[in-house]
Amino acid sequence: MSGAAPDPFATALIRPGRSRPDGRRKVHPLTPFVHGLRVVPVVVVIGISLVTQGRHEGDGAAVLITLAVALASALVLSGFHYLAWRRLTFWFDADGDLRVDSGVLTRQERRLQLSRLQSVEVVAPLLARLVGLAEVRVETAGSAHSKAVLQFLTTAEAQDLRNEIVARAAGVRPDAGEAPEQVLVTVPPGDLVASLLMRGTTVLLLLLTVGVIIPTVIAAGPAALGLVVLGGVPIFTVFSEFSSYFGFTIARSDDGLRLRHGLLRTAHQTVPPGRVQAIGFVQPLLWRRRDWVRVRINVAGMSRDGGSGEKAYTEHTLLPVAPWPVARAVVAHVLPGVDLESIRWESAPTRSRWRAPIQWHRLGVGWDDKVLVTRRGRVTRHWAVMPHARTQSVRVTQGPWQRAVGLASVWFDSTPGPVKVVALHRDAAQAHELALAQARRASTARAGDRITRWAQPPA
């Protein structure tokens, strides 16, 4: 980077990944082995359970056989992944879009339009992290095919690639480097543990675990070790949520929000400005005394497909747990100029108790000139915030029972995600009016909206 560069967009300036003479880059050569090693723990666990169940003579030989099988399968898998590694190349084309060529039998050439970038994530799964590697996940708006996962680069290369993608999407020099950030919130581990324990589902899971393990050990003795492993699954899910949310940090920078979290598998995600489609708050019953909420978001392109279960829930979480004032402060950064406190709630009519006897007096909807807010739920409370410009469509629905008492619900459709924006059980005439008014507000807000190439001055 020393000296003058005549072409600011020349890709020769920086080159994360192993590059080839034709300017294409490759992922790290250790990648096939990391993929291969992933199978070892599985084979070892199966081997151990077989050995403990069999309990014949010659345990030593059995251990040896298990290890040999594990190594052999790791080698075979590495071989397949070596072929895939040879085919996988990625580069930035003349338009500055990310191109990925891959596939051994079915070849695939993918082009990701970076002006439609929705999120970039640097993820280090435990095994890759041990050898200093990480993967880069890029998601753009569109179908399930509009994303790419590049496995694996060294941590520094992954970080550089992430910076380059974000810089290109923002419309600044690709070697602009990482924008400075300002840390907004770090979730203390104590709060995280307490919040996970203070949930109905967790309590239920723990009871289930105890309920499975104790009778099993009493009835079958230590021989039923395999069943105990099975009974441990509920505890494991709680732990995996803890490990995934561990050290959750939100930072703000010019290239958007940065979310970092993870104990064993670390993730570092960037959501560019204006990509948040809707924000939801959830407050389970036991969190109410501490005034805690969980904040979740809808982001276009953060699809659930192809991900492990763990991935599905972390990607949609903006804050695993935080007191209301902190959550509100974060929302003020995500949606600048929005003051949730000042929005007036319009409650559902009293007769909605005939349709929703428990939650009727919690139902509400409100709006100002930027966002629409809804609330629902009595035991577990839900709130949702949606900028008018992000409204995809508006629906009014009315079931037979609702019609009998003159009610209707209004749904404000957002991109797929955990946040549901709905004004339940409004007065039927009012619901119709609300839907048409929201369509008008959305149309006005869209006219003044600009989210692509956010760092460039308006054309």
Add this chain to the structure above:
Amino acid sequence: MPVSAALGRSRRISLLLAYVLVLAVVVVLFLVPDVPRVLAIVVAVVAGVVFVWAWWLIGRRVRAWGYELRPDDLLVARGIMFRRLVIVPYGRMQLVDVVAGPVERWCGVATVQLHTAAATTDAAIPGLVPAVAAELRDTLARLGEQRAAGL
């Protein structure tokens, strides 16, 4: 605007086709000696009543469908028992499909299906004459392009 009455015809034909199967079951019930005659009669009567009710309901449901092209968005209304009204801004439409099954094609109707970035949008207009459907698709595509907005 209402949808074509041919939609009712196509739905009734589909109903008839489904009832060929029901009729077969009823006939079998009458023929198998182990089945009590009363049971077979009850099944036949229930099937008949359901048929008449469904036949009548199809007409009402077809008349409940309607759509309107407004300056900035498309309105689609439907349903009698479960009423729905969908408002889709033209700028939010990601793609417009025209779909027609075999029975629909035979009766000369097609469905225009709209998709936005939200999976829950659920906006479709069935029962359009193919020419009208194609024209509506082109109109929607043109309006969508004019008002296209970033996500």
